[in-house]
Amino acid sequence: MTAADRALDMRGITKTFPGVRALSDVDFSVRFGTVHAIVGENGAGKSTLMKILSGSYAPTSGTIHVGGREVHMRRPADAQALGIRMVHQELNLVPDLTVAENVYLGRMPGRWTFLRRGEMIARAGAVLDELGAGIDPRERLGNLSISQQQIVEIAKAYAAEPRIIVLDEPTSSLSEHETAALFRILRRMRDGGIAIVYISHRLKEVLQIADEVTVLRDGSRIETRPVAGITAAEMIRLMVGRDVGNVFPKTATRIGASVLRVEGLGDGVRFGDVSFDVRAGEILGLTGLVGAGRTEVARAIFGLGRIATGAIHVNGARVTIRSPADAVRAGIAYVPEDRKGDGIVPAMSVRENISLPVLRRISRLGRISRSGDRALAARYVERLGISPPDGERRVSLLSGGNQQKTVIAKWLAARPSVLILDEPTRGVDVGAKAEIHHIIGELVAEGMAVVMISSELPEVLGVCDRVVVMRDGLASEPIDRPHLTEERVMELATGEEAA
Template sequence: MTETILQIKNLTKSFSGIKALDDVQLTIKKGEVHALMGENGAGKSTFMKILIGLLSPDSGEIVFEGNTIKNSTVNEISKRGISMIHQEILIIPELTVAQNIFLGREKEILGNKSGWLNDKNITIKAAEFLSELGVDIDPNIKMKYLSVAQMQMVEIAKAVSNDATVIIMDEPTSAISDREVSALFKIIRDLKSKGVAIIYISHKMDEIFEICDTITVLRDGKYIATKSASELDKNSLIAMMVGREINNMFPEPVLEKGEIILSVKNLNKKGKFSAISFDVSAGEILGISGLMGAGRTEIAEAIYGLSPADNGTIHINGEEIKIKSPQDAVANGIGYVSEDRKRLGFIPQLSVKQNLTLASLTEHCRGIFIDNQKENVAADQMIADLKIKASGRNQKVTHLSGGNQQKVVIGKVLAASPKIIILDEPTRGIDVGAKFEIYKLINSLAAKGIAIIMISSELPEVLGMSDRIMVLSKGIQTAILSRKEATQELIMKYAVQ
């Protein structure tokens, strides 16, 4: 158990003068599950890209099974036995499970030199590896019919078939259910007992403490420490990651509430949700909680007109309105920050300024022409108000960190001066420090009298931020809890009802 299999020393990598990794080290022992932790931007992905040969380091040494690895390609490194399960799984959907497992290695694996394929052999071989992992997947089925969790299993089978001795898993649980997580953990423990080392990257603290033996923390591209998981707890780990203790993640709630602004009555959408009724007052934060598939995002999209409800009524300031498209919603003072920032949040080719003003462009124009001066002033104001860290208003959004991208998306919605804002998973994929800033921002919006609906999967977030919490289960609202009565246990009880 104590034999070192992979050792990385003094690794440094710069991008155009900025050090992404500065003298980083990592030691992986045979059969251990080693967590690599750090905020977004700490250098984890650059580190892993170097390890699997996608990037080459400026300096430093990688010793794997006693040999120094230098200038190796992705292929050579995977042949040596280091495999990575990427967060966004790389598969060919139209090929079968077996074809995917052996893709690119058909000749070597099957000892077949002719160039003709033998799908039967591939299938038999694939079945062997899958059953070795204890995974019940038909190797003949096309990849596109599998769930994300099953695809992950196939990726792991691929790594195992490659005789991987080190497997890197990047956020493996970000898109799978709790039950699938426990199946994954069983496989990880299995691999571990066979001496395979796992480098486990995740933001989810509970998982880290459940599955990992050792934890290495990076911060701002620097190595902070490596500790045994048993020496640490959540708070001390967060402190290592952010470099300071976060005692109170959530700002003080706003106490003054105004009149009811948004009133939703009996909203229905077939197959998605039914009989949804609630009110939100000025300055109030209504949390919406529920498990995956409970209909949270669907309700938000119905109110915003992205996917309107079948029936039911929406009143704003007591007046009934019809919302059939996002334009209707915006015209009625509703703003929406989607959970899917990349897909629905920003336009990657446009600058920070251009994204910030996208939803309110008609206010910065003379006739059909954009008023540059006005637009610049508005953008700079928003950048200052939201403390967006960018080199300037003309920087591209794609070059910002996740937290700052999220601020740009919120800024875009705010620029249209909404009375009601729906925030869907506002802190997803954002690191701890930036989360706190987003929370402060949300509270300051409430303080200005904006009615806020906040959907979140993170219970501490819902509990810490909301004045009231609506709990959903399978498309039905099972409770609306006040801040006082709400607890994690109570929310879960209603969520699984």
């Protein structure tokens, strides 16, 4: 690879923070017109390396060449001026603005105080058409689905005529069907000569979209290989330094009586006539394309959404749920999809987060028992393997996988009969994913009923006993494990067969 072929050449990149070496002598090169994936566990150094590339951090040592020329970036604006654009996992868009306004946010065409709106709409439309997106540039962004908003985020980067685009977990909120549409756009950009850096925990996607892959572990580059010469199992071994085994293990359990049963549930808007049950010792999967109504059903069962029709039964008794407090009293717990926004209180410690749902239980005469509080947290920190094992550590300082374990611990402390998990492994590395599945397996082995919402089909097929597929707010009949196939689920999810 000659210097002229290289869009990016980072050599000997080291980054040291007080007491911590985040990166150690990392080499990373990307060619024009290729997709280069970076994989590694949380804490491997992926984010630090990309923050150096985006100008947010300066390297402690090492050199960076862009297009064959050595550069020194002191701030994000320097990286943008060099044609480097970042597409973050959390969307950086304004819901109340139009698609066109979001695409050209900060770069709207005009002179002095006059905005050339017609020109902006036409240019945004041309960009979207070039990407094959099929999105109206005049549409309010907040009216679009998450997958369409993700495409607008990419169009925003593409409209700046970049030489290098970095995508951080771009499919974390997308189904496989929507991911395929995104990949068509990325291939079009790659064929146009753009260098694409693709960061993902989904190794199947890396094998589908990337030309090369670099594995990071503990702040060091372990290996760079053509994707054509590597398997998912090899990537896992390189990422964790050991064989993880089956990423989606199925724990054999004894399935008992129905714990949660919903009949004809509907909110009058997003979903209707949804019926299913989940039994003790069972994992019931709830899947479908993003926007199908899965999360809305879960939130309604937990008292976070409106219930207009239908009934909910727990352990054979009908219950009325108007709030999360009602749900918790009925024995229902819910781990939300957005762990940072809805699952944890970032400024609080691990101990305080775990204790939140059970403060009454560990209090006497209105005062929290400090010994009871600490003992409760210590028990679940040890049981779930939260790392570091420090209940006083602020939860925002933990990795994504350990934050997710904290959210699960919080609701296990409430001693529920049924646990609803919404995308429980979203955005966590392969090692933490295996640990979370092991925790779920232990819970059902103890007789808990689990409802798991997931967009990741291998996860659904790997761990669930039965699966309900949703489309346009309607639910299929449960599919038993012996009849579960990827093709069957996608037929129901996409409407090729009536749900």
